[in-house]
Amino acid sequence: MKRSWILAIALIALPALSWAQVLTQTVRGTIVDADSKFPLIGATVTIGDQKVVTDDQGSFKLTNIPVGRQTLAVGLFGYGAQTRALELNSAKEAVLTIGLQEMATQLGEVEVTAAVTGQAKNEMATVSARQFSVEETNLYAGSRGEPARMATNFAGVQGSDDQRNDLVIRGNTPAGVLYRMEGINIPNPNHFSIPGTGGGPVTILNNKFLANSDFFTGAWPAEYGNAIAGVFDLQMRDGNNEKFEGSAQLGLLGTELMLEGPIGPAKDGRRAPSFLGVYRYSTLSMFQALNINLGTNAIPKYQDGAFRLTFPQKNGGKLALWTMFGVSDIEILISNQTDTSGFESYGSTDRDQYFGSDMVVGGFNYTRPINKRTFMKAGIAASAARIQAVNTKLQREVGSLGDGTFGWLVTANDTMLNYTFNENKIHGFLAYNHKIGLRGTLQYGVNVDLYMLNYQDSVRQYDGVTGTLPPWRVQWATKTAWPVVQPYISYKTRLTDKMTLTAGATSLYSGVNKISFMPLEPRVGLSYQASENDRLFAGSGLHAQMQPPYLYYYAVTTVGHNPQEHNPDRIGLMKSFQVAGGWERTYKGLPIKTKVETYYQYLFDVPVETKPSSFSMLNAGTGFGRIWPDTLQNTGVGRNYGLELTAERFFAGGFYFLTTASLFDAKYQGSDGIWRNTIFNGRYAFNVLAAKEFKLGKNNRFNVGIKYTTVGGRWFGAEIDETATLRTGEIVFVEETNNTVQYRPYERFDLKLGYKWNNPNTAWEFGLDLSNLLGNKNILTLTYVPGLDDPNTAVNESVREEYQLGLFPVFYFRCDF
Structure with a gap:
């Protein structure tokens, strides 16, 4: 018993001891040439009053650095200086790889200032690009730790709605965004x-x-293809190769475990190999227990994870085996609901839905500095994505529930949809970077994807006018395979010490049909350092993208069990010509950056219907339903233009803020020849974020973050087609009125609270993210519920506004060890 009391007192005393004891951490890593990735010997690395020089492998190590926020500075004669902002805790070492850009002139002494971050890692990027850090995903209120939701704080980027993390970039369809990993x-x-x-x-x-x-939000380098809206170029980090570390987290969005460490000793001039593993299992049932509205009465179930093995090679080379996966399923049972005012934001209110989606991707990557001027990287991977759904059609009527109340009564429940989509792919890439003199860099390579598709789908389309389910019809019955090939070349040259020119070209070939080939997509960018604090930049590019593969094989009609596919050879690549330019300014002695950027985009060869209509693929790419267009052709056009403003104070002195504003216009023309607003044309977006960190004792911190967002509303039709709406059970507007009326503006205020405390060998954090703190009723969509209309009123009660998430609290409790 005495020992138990001693142990309890010790546990209680640990946080108090951390107030008095100054805890420290190790910062180590590698300094490399930014272009050739060759390790740099003799670079000076400084944090505070500590300074070390990199060894013959470009490695450095700084010990006994106080936990909390620090600034690391790197300098080497003949290279531009770099600074990096760090947040250290007592449990996890900071392991960094920093690239330095070789200069044509000599470098003076390194001056340690507050780090101004955000410049893209890709050396070929001159416009519409930003690097985001892992710390930012935790810093921004309302981001839930997600990269995509975090990106909606950047100028020109909006989310589609609270329920989803689709990215609307400069008014473009979210389907135009490319995700790349390794x-x-x-x-x-x-x-x-x-x-x-x-x-x-x-x-x-x-x-x-x-x-x-x-x-990237526009005019990206030639390395990237098959995208018209934006690019997320993601990288997976290596595990710690010197010590074992871990993290355990419990939160409303999941229970997580992360482990990393060495898997062998360093030998033969190679650093030690390492592993990294992360696993998460959903705990959304907590929301139901706490009576928090998720937008659905169902409980989504999911799990995901990632794993990486890294084997360092000599001279900075590396072989890595990596994978990540996600498994999810949900059963939305409307038949169990009796409330006539209920709404299902993740499905439809006229059917039970059983839905699941799985994905896995993994492969090998090899990187190698061939010499001090040339670097190569290569990778091969395989991926599999499976989506399966079964829907049963409900026929309901309002009646007595037997307890004196009235609600929905189910009169019939018949299967109406059964589909399974499998997309398996083999991926590969090969890329070279070669430095030419002190001023030039040549980059070239090729990306290849082999698509192997299996789409099976049968449906009975309920007719709301007759109240009948017709016989089964096959919509998809496809097994096919074809390649996508994208070679590219880019060249960067520093014309003068202040002016940098990048130029490149790529080509896109898709084997889906004979017309999906873009022989040349030129890209060009120019950056001019007008003064120590001012940079002017401009860029332009032609971009092409194929459509979602399932659209090529959809059949409106079926003969027997044979779907009559009508689009395989009709849909070519959609294209976008983009130009952007602006002015970026930093302020000497201050951790502040401002940026003004303007852009224009002309979209052409956009798939629209052959019959006159307002349909355009520019309005697709979001929501919880597929699209079923009629016969398509590449005759649609669109245009987007706008002005973006950014003012950012990087984290220094315990304070941070980011303000972004976008004024834009996004319009399109369908096959009816009428210019309309895209559904994403909010016309303006405004974000204000701020975070304040309060230091408590020597090792503990309390954080407060706020965010305010307002965005112009989406667009819908002015007049409802009653017959078509009744037949389909969904709102259908009179064709001529589509996208002529705008929802009221979206507004949301978020608050994030966090407390971090460090103990010897462990670090703890509690976070609470309160989205939509004021509970604003932001419109998600309009729904049609037949039978609710009162003929004695002027308002059609069958048409209702449905709202996005109200107050949405997300907490987590994490221990790093």
Whole structure:
């Protein structure tokens, strides 16, 4: 008993001891040439009053660095200086790889200042690019630790709605965003993903296994193809190769475990190999227990994870085996609901839905500095994505529930939809970087994807007018395979010490049909350092993208059990010409950056219907349903233009803020020849974020973060087609009025609270993220519920506004060890 009391007192005293004791951590890593990735010898690395020089492998190690926020500075004669902001805790070493850009002139002494971050890692990027860090995903209120939700704080980027993390970039369809992991074009990295969409309710990506990555919103380098809206170039970090570390987290979005460490000793001039593993299992049942509205009465179930083995080679080379996966399923049982005012934001209110989606991707990557001027990287991977759904049609009527109340009574429940989509792919890439003199860099390579598709889908389309389910019809019955090939070349040259030019080209070939080939997509960018603090930049590019594969094989009609596919040879690549330019300014002695950027995009060869209609693929790419268009042709056009403003104070002195504003216009023309607003044309977006850190004692910190967002509303039709709406059970507007009326503006205020405390060998954190703190009723959609209309009123009660998430609290409790 005495020992138990001693142990309890010791546990209680640990946090108090951490107030008095200064805890420290190790910072180590490698300094490399930014272009050739060759290790740099003799670079000076400084934190505070500690300074070390890199060894013959480019490695450095700084010990006994106080935990908390620190600034690391790197300098080497002949190279540009770099600074990096760090947040250290007592449990996890900071392991870094920093690239330095070779200069044509000599470098003076390194001046340690507050780190101004955000520049893209990709050296070919001059415009519309930003690097995001893992720390930022935890810093931003309302981001839930997700990279995509975090990106909605950047200028020109909005989310589709609270329920999903689709990205609307400069008014473009979310389906136009490319996700790349470790150089591989990966499937939609979200749980409960729908074919042809770019997001989902919950991400599979976990910031515990991600390294700093790049995000592009326009005119991106030639390395990237098959995208028209934006690019997420994600990197997976290596595990710690010197000591074992871990993290355990309990939260409303999942229970997580992360482990990493060495798997052998260093030998033969190679660093020690390492492993990294992350696993998460959903705990959304907590929301139901706490009576928190998820937008559904069902409990989504999911699990995901990632694993990486890293084997360092000599001279900075590396072989890595990596994988990540996600499994999710949900049963939305409307038949169990009797409340006539209920709404299902993840499905339809006229059917029971059984839905599941799985994805896995993994492969090998090899990187090698061939010499001090040349670097190569290569990778091969395989991916599999499976989506399966069964829907049963409900026929209901309002009646007595037997207890004196009235509600829905189910009169029939028949299967109406059964589909399984499998997309298996083999991926590969090969890339070279070669430095030419002191001023030039040549980059070239090729990305290859082999698509192996199996789509099976049968349906009985309920007719709301006659109240009948017709016989089964086969919509998809496809087994096919074809390649996508994208070679590219880029060249960067410093014309002067202040002016840098990048130029490149790529080509896109898709074997889906004979017309999906873009022989040349030129890219060009120019950056001019007008002064120590001012940079002017401009860029342009032509971009092409194929459509979601399932659309090529859809059949409106079926003969027997043979679907009559009508689009395989009709749909070519959609194209976008983009130009952007702006001015970026830093302020000497201050951790502040401002940026003004303007852009224009002309989209052409957009798939629209052959019959006159308002349909355009520019309005697709989000939501929880597929699209079933009629015969398509590449005759649609669109245009987007806008002005973006950013003011950012990087974290220094315990304070941070980010303000972004976008003014834009996004319009399109369908096959009816009428210019309309895209559904994403909110016309403006405004974000204000701020975070304040309070130091408590020597090792503990309390954080407060706030965010305010307002975005112009989406667009819908002015007049409802009653007959078509009754027949389909969904709102159908009179064709001529589509996208002529706008929802009221979206507004949301978020608050994030966090407390971090460090003990010897462990670090603890509690976070509470309160989204939509004021409970604003932001419109999600309009729904049609037949039978609720009162003919004695002027308002059609069968048409209702349905709202996005109200107050949505997300907490987590984490221990790093």
